[in-house]
Amino acid sequence: MGLTCAVRLAEAGHDTHVLARDLPLETTSAVAAAMWYPYLAQPREAVTRWAGRTFEVLEGLSRTHPQSGVRMRAGTELLSTDRPVDPWWRDAVPSLETVARPRDGYGSGWRMTVPVADMATYLSFLVDRLTAAGGTLTRAWLADLPDTGYVVNATGLASRALADDESLTPVRGQVVRVVQIGLDEWLLDDSDPARPLYVVPRERDVVVGGTAERGSWDRTPDPATTRQVLARATALVPELAGAQVVGHRVGLRPARPTVRLEAVPHQSGSEGGVVHCYGHGGAGVTLSWGCADDVLHAVEHLAEVTPVAQKPALR
Numbered sequence: 001m002g003l004t005c006a007v008r009l010a011e012a013g014h015d016t017h018v019l020a021r022d023l024p025l026e027t028t029s030a031v032a033a034a035m036w037y038p039y040l041a042q043p044r045e046a047v048t049r050w051a052g053r054t055f056e057v058l059e060g061l062s063r064t065h066p067q068s069g070v071r072m073r074a075g076t077e078l079l080s081t082d083r084p085v086d087p088w089w090r091d092a093v094p095s096l097e098t099v100a101r102p103r104d105g106y107g108s109g110w111r112m113t114v115p116v117a118d119m120a121t122y123l124s125f126l127v128d129r130l131t132a133a134g135g136t137l138t139r140a141w142l143a144d145l146p147d148t149g150y151v152v153n154a155t156g157l158a159s160r161a162l163a164d165d166e167s168l169t170p171v172r173g174q175v176v177r178v179v180q181i182g183l184d185e186w187l188l189d190d191s192d193p194a195r196p197l198y199v200v201p202r203e204r205d206v207v208v209g210g211t212a213e214r215g216s217w218d219r220t221p222d223p224a225t226t227r228q229v230l231a232r233a234t235a236l237v238p239e240l241a242g243a244q245v246v247g248h249r250v251g252l253r254p255a256r257p258t259v260r261l262e263a264v265p266h267q268s269g270s271e272g273g274v275v276h277c278y279g280h281g282g283a284g285v286t287l288s289w290g291c292a293d294d295v296l297h298a299v300e301h302l303a304e305v306t307p308v309a310q311k312p313a314l315r
């Protein structure tokens, strides 16, 4: 999220510097599958708008910048009902087709073609774009948010402490990566909220997940969970049987009742303020470009407002 905001700001001509405790490949974002899908993020109206904008940008990248690691992939979300209604985020996706009985045991499904990002490649692509626009990325751990200048707080779950926000909760996700075995389409079954099942093919591997354990801070992959995830996925996608496992990862989704995207002037009255942008749950990639547009707008709006300390009446 922070990198996307930084690219947006730097390319709009702002002097932009990212400070991060973990470098891109060490973050929660690097664990993401990462397909476009509005999952565990609210509120509906804003999420639909952010997701729609991000779809546009990622779809464009898949055509104009294949080196970005973003690719359009068709797939199916499996539904138990045989009378599906459109998802609440329907307006964010250009086309969505309802199909009957896509698999045994499922009454219907939504078929759609969505962007999928290979995060290792995509995050490096964003870093390159940031530096090409004059921005920088430095490893740095901040004990507090700076209280001068223009600050974008995109620290995900760490905003619990940095922004004193106890409404943020981890939703633990465990995934296993197997070698690419010729799969082209993704598959998703979100009917069990604690055990979303997804198979997301990428160029060199296939991400198989997963779990959604609310309140768990445990970052260690559990071998029993891996076995269960693979067994459930193989029942749906038999080609996965015996596929070589190349990695296990756990990430803590930064869930919040609603995404926080809000500008707050510095309490000290000094110029600038903090634009908070966190709490994207299971949809940080899906909402990234839409939120980055709003962050850019919020930063520029903060800059337009006369700093409180310089207003004679308030001095």
Ligand SMILES: Cc1cc2nc3c(=O)[nH]c(=O)nc-3n(C[C@H](O)[C@H](O)[C@H](O)COP(=O)(O)OP(=O)(O)OC[C@H]3O[C@@H](n4cnc5c(N)ncnc54)[C@H](O)[C@@H]3O)c2cc1C
Pocket: 001, 002, 019, 020, 021, 022, 023, 024, 027, 028, 029, 030, 031, 032, 033, 034, 035, 036, 037, 140, 141, 142, 143, 154, 155, 156, 157, 158, 162, 172, 173, 174, 175, 209, 210, 250, 251, 252, 253, 254, 277, 278, 279, 280, 281, 282, 283, 284, 285, 286, 287
């Ligand atoms: C298993 C799994 C699968 C997922 N699949 C998808 C998917 O398919 N599609 C999708 O859209 N989303 C998916 N997500 C969700 C997505 O990964 C998150 O929404 C996203 O990573 C949140 O991004 P972020 O930038 O807010 O947080 P992070 O990626 O956690 O980045 C936060 C940054 O802030 C830095 N930071 C924190 N504290 C400090 C500090 N004190 N000082 C300095 N820096 C600090 C961190 O080091 C890090 O660089 C998935 C998540 C998981 C766990």
